[in-house]
Amino acid sequence: MENNVKLLTETALRISGVNPRKCMKCGKCSGTCPNYDKMEYHPHQFVTMVDRGQIEKLMESDSIYQCLSCMACVERCPRGVEPGKLVEAVRLLKIRQQGMDRKGPIDIPPMVDENVPQQLLMAAMRKYRK
Amino acid sequence: MTYSYYPGCTLKDRAKELDLYARASAKALGIELKELPQWQCCGAVYPQASDEIASRLSSVRALMNAEEGKLVTMCSACHHVIKRTNYDWNNDENFRTKATNYMKAETAYDGSTQVLHFLELIRDEIGFEELAKRVVNPLKGRKIGAFYGCMLLRPGKVLAFDDPENPTIIEDFIRALGAEAVSFPYRNECCGAYVALEDKSAAVNQVDRALHSAAAAGVEELITACPLCRYNLVENAVKETMPVHYFTELLAEALGVKEVQ
Amino acid sequence: MQKIGVFVCWCGSNIAATVDVKAVAEAMKNEDGVVVSTDYQYMCSAAGQKMIQDAIHEHQLDGIVVCSCSPRMHEATFRKTAEAAGLNPYMVEIANIREQCSWIHKDIPEGTEKAIILARSAIAKLRHNMPLQAGTSAVKKRCLVIGGGIAGIQTALDVADAGFEVDIVEKRPTIGGRMAQLDKTFPTLDCSACILTPKMVEASQSEKINIISYAEVEKVSGFVGNFTATIRKKARYVDEVKCTGCGLCMAKCPAKKGKNEFNMELDNRPAIYIPFAQAIPNVAVIDPEQCNKLKNGKCGLCERVCTAGAINYKQEDELIEREYGAIVVATGFQPMDVNPLNELGYAENADVVTSLELERLMNAAGPSKGTLLRPSDGKHPHTIVFVQCVGSRCDENTKRGKPYCSKICCMYTAKHAMLIREKYPDTDVHVFYIDVRTPGKNFDEFYRRAVEQYGVDYIKGQVGKIANENGKLMVQGSDLINGEQITIAADLVVLATAIEPDPTARSIGTMLTSSMDTNDFFTEAHPKLRPVESPTAGIFLSGVAQGPKDIPETVAQAGAAASKVIGLLAKDHLVTNPCVAGSNELLCNGCSQCEKVCPYGAITYIDKEVRGPGVREVRRVAQVNPAVCQGCGACTVTCPSGAMDLKGFSNQQIMAEVDAICL
Known part of the structure; x- marks a missing residue:
């Protein structure tokens, strides 16, 4: 593994606390994911791809912004792998890079309708930028 | 009884009624919700990575400032973030040390505050039987479904709110108010969350499935504790629509204090 | 001063190639008390043994050290050699200069030096040895079998066949266990009851077998060959001798709301009942929770209709105390509670059933008389989804189930799928699986037949959620091969539920001081070489009590346990190990x-x-x-x-x- 990928992989595993080797590849996470069809890479693929040094593909994919953080896969994983935490870690590694905000304070207001709760705005700010 | 209370941002604006009805109902139940002084936004989403320290500090401050060892929350998101932060404080030494250093507080938080959602307060400190006795205006004949969403329930080990796959607390609450509680399988699934900002279709799919499932089970109106769930259930409902209230609104109605507001 | 002899073995080149055996023998001559020290090519051979015996006689030796292989290999040999020459066998010490020396060293000086140290160490120990006498204890010629399923029945039959008395203690009102509840057996598809009930009858007719049903072992004391057990025979309120099993009481009993345990509570039974038609003993039992007469004194109908006069509302529990030489644990299993996995909707949907429930739904003696009808509305299901590994193979910290593979589910699911496709060809059958595990004679062929001949659709992936929508069970899961998430609208969902030891196993293990693993399966004395014996002498293991296994394996193990029991009971006395x-x-x-x-x-x-x-x-x-x-x-x-x-x-x-x- 080249150095950058190695560092990214190690960081993702460390901050998520996920051990991909615990995965038995049963597909429960992807079977339970409510936003499966919107994702290019699915929860079980996050686990195997990070393990195989393909974290950069995940970082370049829109899938990191499709995870709803609903924690269904975290709750239901029979091996305690908890893929949702890894998706979050990969997203953080992406937006922590300089200039990699998904959305900024200028982008968001035009997207908002009058009923949008503050909770949603705050969540979006947390998920889309650092 | 007086409880320290953390209302959260949304309850000061778009979800004012969640807060107002809660306060009125609490009063009717002989409880005072004492708003924490100078509380700060919880951040709306729990930062799942272990090295996210600063984003959890506002929760720690709220936990520190709670009186009598209990902190009442109303919004699902605030409850989720503060409860999980509290769990981290008690289980993750790295977080505890770093957060203490960041805050430079004179006395460190001792980890002892119990985070109580208002529903938990009713269940565990008042009891649904007692609540039923206080109801003056039973919601007879109404078929109400509970939309739990994700944040109250998962991860079950940390939230310890109810069985994350087969919760009953809101159904028990509905029954205590004199209405018929109608259960449906998607009550503990996601509403589509914040992704609705960028792409409504995810929320539309989720809401569609949930509302269809609820309607099929015979639900005529839904209640929730989450402003984001309510937003999605109302604004992103396409095929099926139904009234969605905050649980406190029905509580106030049943306790006969709704009109006071 | 003791007179010690040292005998250094070459073991051909096994030792001699790496250890200078002559140098070792020579060095030992200088040790205190050593009066003779020599070497030989094969000390365990007849000539080698004779050499030792001659030395014992010639030098009037008090003890010997044999420098050879591991004591596991030949300690017993040399002890016998010494005993035959009039030396106490416990005055023999072995210095292991093969496994622990010559085999792990390459350098001769190094190997020799170590062999000398090991020999010296053995001599040092021998100087403190005392002659020991093995004692004896008498063996009670009776065997207790705890559990009357196929494992217990088979063990009892085999032990009885060798001429020994056996008591089977079964906690339920009838023997037969889980196998009696099964419809067909894999991979031959023969009727489970048809092959089991003859064995039940054979057990009941054997003069050597005494079936104590509706009873539990309450206390055990003693030791191998000499156990004393107290057995509580629960009051069944029916005289076992008088009852003819005619069933009239069942027909007349007005309290019909008892949960039918035999049918996995899918239907009801009367308060007085015989669990199933072929029950043994074929004797009724009254459920005191359901019986009006026992609850409030109102009724007594069964007593009036019973022509045999067998009903006795005043019957009390009876305590039986008996002595046994051997005890066999055959406590079996139960399906795990699937409620921790409630995303699968078992608690909320009558049409989400466990595999054992399906056995009853498909069985001619089951609640639907063998026609597969779904429990909610009694309609024929057209789409059936099976979910494998439910509660098996879970990480323990998740609290979602068992860490082990339940072993039997892959095969019985293939069986269920095949039988349904055979009997109801208009039914679509889908199986969600993680792996299909089919090691066993004709097992993989069986599974392939389900796929290739019977058209069962196997989907690699797991189910994430099951939701009831207008009576259809929407089964949402992943299809990992196709790379998609799919939802199947099913009429019936069958969960291949993990099996766990019977809940009584733990207390029985404690009572027998018989060790168990963290999953409450009984531990064997050696996982490979002593698989049917508990580490506690005189306790033997039969069936799933020891670990998940299917019927043929259970029967094989039951027979193996029986042969161990027979080996023990055949002895009049046991020689006890004096190293206590x-x-x-x-x-x-x-x-x-x-x-x-x-x-x-x-x-x-x-x-x-x-x-x-x-x-x-x-x-x-x-x-x-x-x-x-x-x-x-x-x-x-x-x-x-x-x-x-x-x-x-x-x-x-x-x-x-x-x-x-x-x-």
Whole structure:
């Protein structure tokens, strides 16, 4: 593994606390994911791809912004792998890079309708930028 | 009884009624919700990575400032973030040390505050039987479904709110108010969350499935504790629509204090 | 001064290629007490043994050290050699210069040096050896089998066949166990009841087998060959001798709301009932929770209709005390509670069933008389989804199930799928699986047949959620091969639920001081070489109590356990191992720590007059039952006052060995 990928992989595993080797590849996470069809890479693929040094593909994919953080896969994983935490870690590694905000304070207001709760705005700010 | 209370941002604006009805109902139940002084936004989403320290500090401050060892929350998101932060404080030494250093507080938080959602307060400190006795205006004949969403329930080990796959607390609450509680399988699934900002279709799919499932089970109106769930259930409902209230609104109605507001 | 002989074996080139055996023999001549030291090519051969015996006679030896292979290999051989020459067999020590020396070294000087040290160490120990006498204890010629499923029945039949008395204690009102509930068996598809019931009948007709049904073992004491068990025979309120099993009481009983345990509670049974038509004993039992007469004195109908006069509302529990030489644990299994996995909707949907429930739904004696109808509305299901590994193979920290593979589910699911496709070809059958595990004779062929001939659709992936929508079960899962998430609208969902040991296993294990693993399966004495024996002498394991297994494996293990029981009961006396613990009563402070740590229950405390220099008083002291003690030594290392010592491996002997190496 080249150095950058190695560092990214190690960081993702460390901050998520996920051990991909615990995965038995049963597909429960992807079977339970409510936003499966919107994702290019699915929860079980996050686990195997990070393990195989393909974290950069995940970082370049829109899938990191499709995870709803609903924690269904975290709750239901029979091996305690908890893929949702890894998706979050990969997203953080992406937006922590300089200039990699998904959305900024200028982008968001035009997207908002009058009923949008503050909770949603705050969540979006947390998920889309650092 | 007086409880320290953390209302959260949304309850000061778009979800004012969640807060107002809660306060009125609490009063009717002989409880005072004492708003924490100078509380700060919880951040709306729990930062799942272990090295996210600063984003959890506002929760720690709220936990520190709670009186009598209990902190009442109303919004699902605030409850989720503060409860999980509290769990981290008690289980993750790295977080505890770093957060203490960041805050430079004179006395460190001792980890002892119990985070109580208002529903938990009713269940565990008042009891649904007692609540039923206080109801003056039973919601007879109404078929109400509970939309739990994700944040109250998962991860079950940390939230310890109810069985994350087969919760009953809101159904028990509905029954205590004199209405018929109608259960449906998607009550503990996601509403589509914040992704609705960028792409409504995810929320539309989720809401569609949930509302269809609820309607099929015979639900005529839904209640929730989450402003984001309510937003999605109302604004992103396409095929099926139904009234969605905050649980406190029905509580106030049943306790006969709704009109006071 | 002892006279010691040292005999160094070459083991062909096994030892001699790496150890200079002559140098070792020569060096030992200088050790205190050694009067003869020699070497030979094969010490275990007849000539080698004769050489040792001649030396014992010639030099009047008090003890010998054989430098050879591991004592596991030939200690018994050389002990017999010594005994035949008139030497106490426990005056033999082995220095292992093969496995622990020549095989692991390449360099001759290094190997030789180590062999010398090992030999010296053995001599040092031998100097402290005492002649030991093995005792004997009588064997009670009766076997107790706990559990009357196929495992217990098979063990009982085999033991009885050898001419020994057997008691089967079964907690339910009838023997037969789980196998009686099954419809067909894989991979032959023969009717489970048809092959089981003849065995049940055979057991009941055997003069040597005594079936104690509706009973539980309450207490066990004693040791191998000499157990005493107290058995509580629960009141069934029906005289077992008088009852003819006619069933009239069942038909007349007005309280019909009892959950039918035999049918996995899918239908109801009367308060007085016989679990199933072929039950043995074919005797009714009254459920006191349901019976109006027993609850409030109102009714008594069964008593009036019973022509045999068998009903006895005043019957009480009966305690039976019996002695046994051997005990067999055959406590079996139950399906795991699937409620921790409620995303699968078992609690909320009648049409989400476990596999054992499906067995009853498909069985001719089941609630739907063998026609597969779904429980909610009694309609024929057209789309059926099976979910495998439900509760199996889970990480323990998730609290979602068991860490082990339940082993039987892949095969019974293939069986279910095949039988349904055979009987109801208009039914679509889908199976969500993680892996299909089919090791076993004709097992993979069977599974392939389900796919290829019967058109069962196997989907690699797991189910994430099951939701009821207008009576359809929407099964949402992943199809990992196709890379998609799919939702199947099913009429019936079958969960291949993990199996777990019967809940009584833990208390029985404690009662028998028979070790168990963290999943409450009984542990075998050796996972490979002693698979049907518990580490506790005289306790044998049969069936799923030891670990998940299917019927053929269970029957094989049951037979193996029986042969071990027969081997034990065939002896009139048992020779006890003299290397047992003993307590120095003068040093014992009565702390009970040894009693707590003893895995065999060999230690008890008694009040006893202790006499010694300046001491004469009654004290509470530890006492070891040498017939039960297995010589593990746990007590000797636990004893804080150094009172506990192990014969043949005393603290003094072990320290002498260590000193010989280190000083």
